[in-house]
Amino acid sequence: MGESENSSGRRRFLKSVAAVGAAVPAAAALGADPHTHHGHRAELAQAGRVKGQAQPQVYGWMTRPEQAFIEAAVARLIPADELGPGAKEAGVSYFIDQQLAGAYGTMARNYRQGPWPEGTPQQGYQSRLTPQEIYRAAMREIDASCLSRFQEPFHRLPDAEQDRMLSELESGKFALESVSGNFFFGLLLANTMEGFFADPIYGGNRDKAGWKLVGFPGVAASYADFIDKHNVPYNAEPVSIADVLQHKVAVDEHGHPRHVLLSKKD
Amino acid sequence: MATKLKPVDVVVIGVGVTGTILAKELAESGLKVVGIERGQMRDTFPDFQMPNAHDELKYQRRHDLMQDLSRETLTFRNNNHETALPMRYLGSFKPGEGVGGAGVHWGTQTWRFSPWDFETRSRTIARYGKNHLAEDCTSQDWGVTYEELEPHFDMFERVYWVCGKAGNLNGRIVPGGNPHEGPRSREYPLPPLKVTHAAALFTKAAQSLGYKPFPTPVSTPSMVYTNPYGVTMNACVYCGYCEGFACEMASKGSPQTTVMPVLMKNRYFELRTLANVIRINLDPAKKRAVGVTYVDSRGREFEQPAELVLLASYVFNNVRLMLQSGIGKPYDPVANTGVVGRNYAYQTPSSVNLFFDDRHFNSFMGAGGLGMAVDEFNSDNFDHAGLGFIGGGFIRSVSSGSRPIEVRPLPSGTPRWGSAWKKATAHYFNRTFGLALQGACQSYRGNYLDLDPTYRDAYGLPLLRMTFDRHDNEHKMSVYITNKAAEIAKAAGPSKMNVNPRTGRYTIVPYQSTHNTGGAVMGNDPSTSAVNRYLQSWDVPNVFVIGASAFPQNGGYNPTDTVGALTYWALDAIKNRYLKRPGPIAA
Ligand SMILES: Cc1cc2nc3c(=O)[nH]c(=O)nc-3n(C[C@H](O)[C@H](O)[C@H](O)COP(=O)(O)OP(=O)(O)OC[C@H]3O[C@@H](n4cnc5c(N)ncnc54)[C@H](O)[C@@H]3O)c2cc1C
Numbered sequence: 032m033g034e035s036e037n038s039s040g041r042r043r044f045l046k047s048v049a050a051v052g053a054a055v056p057a058a059a060a061l062g063a064d065p066h067t068h069h070g071h072r073a074e075l076a077q078a079g080r081v082k083g084q085a086q087p088q089v090y091g092w093m094t095r096p097e098q099a100f101i102e103a104a105v106a107r108l109i110p111a112d113e114l115g116p117g118a119k120e121a122g123v124s125y126f127i128d129q130q131l132a133g134a135y136g137t138m139a140r141n142y143r144q145g146p147w148p149e150g151t152p153q154q155g156y157q158s159r160l161t162p163q164e165i166y167r168a169a170m171r172e173i174d175a176s177c178l179s180r181f182q183e184p185f186h187r188l189p190d191a192e193q194d195r196m197l198s199e200l201e202s203g204k205f206a207l208e209s210v211s212g213n214f215f216f217g218l219l220l221a222n223t224m225e226g227f228f229a230d231p232i233y234g235g236n237r238d239k240a241g242w243k244l245v246g247f248p249g250v251a252a253s254y255a256d257f258i259d260k261h262n263v264p265y266n267a268e269p270v271s272i273a274d275v276l277q278h279k280v281a282v283d284e285h286g287h288p289r290h291v292l293l294s295k296k297d
Numbered sequence: 298m299a300t301k302l303k304p305v306d307v308v309v310i311g312v313g314v315t316g317t318i319l320a321k322e323l324a325e326s327g328l329k330v331v332g333i334e335r336g337q338m339r340d341t342f343p344d345f346q347m348p349n350a351h352d353e354l355k356y357q358r359r360h361d362l363m364q365d366l367s368r369e370t371l372t373f374r375n376n377n378h379e380t381a382l383p384m385r386y387l388g389s390f391k392p393g394e395g396v397g398g399a400g401v402h403w404g405t406q407t408w409r410f411s412p413w414d415f416e417t418r419s420r421t422i423a424r425y426g427k428n429h430l431a432e433d434c435t436s437q438d439w440g441v442t443y444e445e446l447e448p449h450f451d452m453f454e455r456v457y458w459v460c461g462k463a464g465n466l467n468g469r470i471v472p473g474g475n476p477h478e479g480p481r482s483r484e485y486p487l488p489p490l491k492v493t494h495a496a497a498l499f500t501k502a503a504q505s506l507g508y509k510p511f512p513t514p515v516s517t518p519s520m521v522y523t524n525p526y527g528v529t530m531n532a533c534v535y536c537g538y539c540e541g542f543a544c545e546m547a548s549k550g551s552p553q554t555t556v557m558p559v560l561m562k563n564r565y566f567e568l569r570t571l572a573n574v575i576r577i578n579l580d581p582a583k584k585r586a587v588g589v590t591y592v593d594s595r596g597r598e599f600e601q602p603a604e605l606v607l608l609a610s611y612v613f614n615n616v617r618l619m620l621q622s623g624i625g626k627p628y629d630p631v632a633n634t635g636v637v638g639r640n641y642a643y644q645t646p647s648s649v650n651l652f653f654d655d656r657h658f659n660s661f662m663g664a665g666g667l668g669m670a671v672d673e674f675n676s677d678n679f680d681h682a683g684l685g686f687i688g689g690g691f692i693r694s695v696s697s698g699s700r701p702i703e704v705r706p707l708p709s710g711t712p713r714w715g716s717a718w719k720k721a722t723a724h725y726f727n728r729t730f731g732l733a734l735q736g737a738c739q740s741y742r743g744n745y746l747d748l749d750p751t752y753r754d755a756y757g758l759p760l761l762r763m764t765f766d767r768h769d770n771e772h773k774m775s776v777y778i779t780n781k782a783a784e785i786a787k788a789a790g791p792s793k794m795n796v797n798p799r800t801g802r803y804t805i806v807p808y809q810s811t812h813n814t815g816g817a818v819m820g821n822d823p824s825t826s827a828v829n830r831y832l833q834s835w836d837v838p839n840v841f842v843i844g845a846s847a848f849p850q851n852g853g854y855n856p857t858d859t860v861g862a863l864t865y866w867a868l869d870a871i872k873n874r875y876l877k878r879p880g881p882i883a884a
Contacts, residue, residue: 108715153802245723246726247701257662265659275348
């Protein structure tokens with residue numbers, strides 16, 4: 032039950048990495064060469080490049096098969112389409128990787144003592160496993176099941192087949208061994224939405240793709256002069272935490288950004 | 298071994314909304330007051346600053362301002378045939394931790410309970426007869442009336458700079474306000490906030506049905522204001538990061554922005570943070586508290602002797618510390634005896650979502666409680682004969698600011714993911730608003746708090762165990778009032794709407810409200826109340842238990858204005874009666 036020195040040391044370390052944000056990817060901060068970790072440096076650099084940032088995003092926690100699984104899965108949950116980038120393009124897989132490695136993935140702020148009877152649905156989360164452990168077990172089992180059914184891992188299945196597998200997880204029809212498939216699906220969907228809509232400081236919502244999709248301006252301005260304009264859309268170029276901290280936008284006397292209003296949407 | 302410290306006059310356990318007011322008023326009267334808080338010191342500067350104050354993941358999803366459950370949580374079950382299991386994630390409610398308590402991240406709606414709420418049992422019987430109450434319903438009168446609390450409501454609203462429009466001034470009904478509220482001695486300290494598009498549509502729709510909409514009272518100032526303690530607040534800028542967040546502007550009523558600037562300058566007050574109180578120590582006869590024991594951040598135990606102990610650690614720890622310390626007789630639902638833990642209740646919220654194809658709401662703008670409300674279906678404001686329930690709730694339009702991780706409702710039937718989800722989300726994010734209903738909840742014999750036999754906190758002490766479910770009364774009420782809200786919604790002309798009454802078993806999973814009540818309820822009869830009408834323990838008279846733990850049942854309004862009023866009411870009794878002659882102050 033107790034955490035080993037190692038894992039709490041690791042957590043502390045990863046926290047400090049998270050604190051500096053997406054501008055310094057985990058592996059770079061580690062001082063590690065992404066090449067030795069992941070092999071195809073160029074490929075990764077290409078896949079994970081953040082617009083306007085010098086360094087590529089890289090994975091710090093997930094194994095290569097897990098990276099492939101997550102990228103494929105989030106791309107089905109929020110697909111790229113005529114409305115714009117999807118979760119994969121927005122870096123949601125990197126967001127999930129960072130979250131699983133940190134306080135969220137290890138349940139640092141959650142009650143973790145046993146016993147762990149299953150309980151009723153009304154009693155909520157009662158797994159002995161942390162989100163980090165749930166993802167690892169579920170991803171392995173889903174891939175194993177895909178391999179035995181289709182001779183291919185999840186990420187190599189056609190889109191329609193992936194959608195069917197995800198729907199079956201969601202409905203509970205696709206049962207897993209270590210955790211409930213439906214439960215894992217719920218976590219995956221919630222984390223995907225978090226990664227798509229959270230501030231880019233956490234590695235997802237790249238180029239503020241999630242915010243642009245819905246018309247959310249991110250860090251708020253003072254709306255005192257606009258709040259009572261009825262039925263008048265306020266279309267602002269979204270502002271992130273980094274934009275303010277790096278002085279990319281002007282701010283007012285309270286530190287609220289001065290939004291740049293766009294003449295029309297898009 | 299605990300280190301014994303120098304005695305003080307007063308120990309306040311928990312430095313949140315109630316704790317800061319208690320400490321401020323008593324330190325000012327020259328008593329040596331120590332405030333003991335389990336969490337960190339926090340203040341507008343440097344803790345709640347731009348731009349990081351606007352981080353939805355950190356605050357709404359990872360609960361940075363709220364209770365750290367790795368050290369302490371509670372266990373829950375729907376009824377006593379089940380085994381209670383720990384709440385491992387925050388969900389249904391989000392208690393605070395750290396200086397300011399939940400008053401840092403609350404939603405700022407500042408409602409008075411109605412006169413009926415304080416006399417639920419006697420007024421129900423008088424109007425509908427005894428059979429109108431369910432047999433196992435233990436709702437009761439508070440032992441204090443609205444009229445007695447009125448000056449104390451007034452004080453709290455001035456300290457917390459509440460904006461609103463009076464509807465009943467000394468018995469005279471005033472247009473534009475809530476005609477159903479109890480009489481106010483004077484107008485709100487501040488005028489209402491601005492009116493959003495959502496609120497304007499709601500107002501017109503409600504008026505078309507003959508209801509009397511009024512601005513929801515809120516503790517987010519509409520203009521720069523100086524409170525009776527001489528503390529000045531900024532005007533709210535409607536940034537939309539309010540409930541669940543701390544205010545970077547000092548524009549939200551909270552301990553930090555209303556009371557602490559004065560409290561922290563008082564040399565009779567001492568704040569101790571990262572100090573977790575584990576027990577109130579009693580004399581051998583268990584008739585007198587001699588002080589408290591707490592554990593500091595380095596694991597050291599200290600004993601702080603005090604003449605007066607004020608429990609202000611929110612509902613859960615107010616009850617838990619009483620049970621842990623042996624103050625009052627624990628409630629036993631089988632024998633139906635005892636009082637500590639009795640009458641736990643929890644509100645019955647419900648909602649309606651309105652979706653438009655031709656209107657735009659800038660839904661991300663707003664302030665915690667911003668909106669308009671109607672009160673026709675609250676308390677006993679409508680005839681309950683033949684309805685099979687008592688109580689009700691207000692109906693209000695919500696403009697609290699939608700952040701996209703948490704708040705992006707879609708018409709029911711929309712897929713939860715994939716391209717169809719994406720399209721609907723892009724379309725509706727700014728074309729929707731909601732109506733929220735704060736349904737009441739009666740108390741029942743089977744709903745209570747006690748100590749868990751299995752699970753323990755980080756100090757090895759038993760967790761609090763919650764046994765709770767809503768009853769028929771609550772479900773019928775929720776369906777009835779939510780249908781009324783749906784009629785108003787329909788009159789506003791949406792292209793689609795979701796109607797979400799609260800039925801079925803209570804679950805600890807999704808957020809509902811942090812409006813937990815009871816467990817150390819007030820009253821005039823020591824066999825059905827843990828504290829007297831002045832919130833003084835019947836058994837240990839130098840302990841007062843302050844907070845919503847004193848509510849005998851839950852009303853159809855958010856609790857904090859009533860919690861604030863009870864705090865000033867108890868303070869008045871402490872200063873003017875107890876301190877003059879320490880001992881029991883109610884017969
Ligand atoms: C998300 C949210 C929204 C809300 N919105 C509204 C609203 O719109 N309107 C409304 O009326 N109410 C609202 N509330 C409720 C409101 O916050 C509470 O009613 C109010 O804070 C209660 O005051 P309190 O002093 O009893 O508790 P708190 O303000 O929470 O203070 C209790 C303090 O005690 C400390 N403590 C607990 N145990 C110990 C211990 N053992 N030792 C030392 N310290 C301890 C805690 O850390 C905390 O700081 C909301 C609450 C939440 C969480």
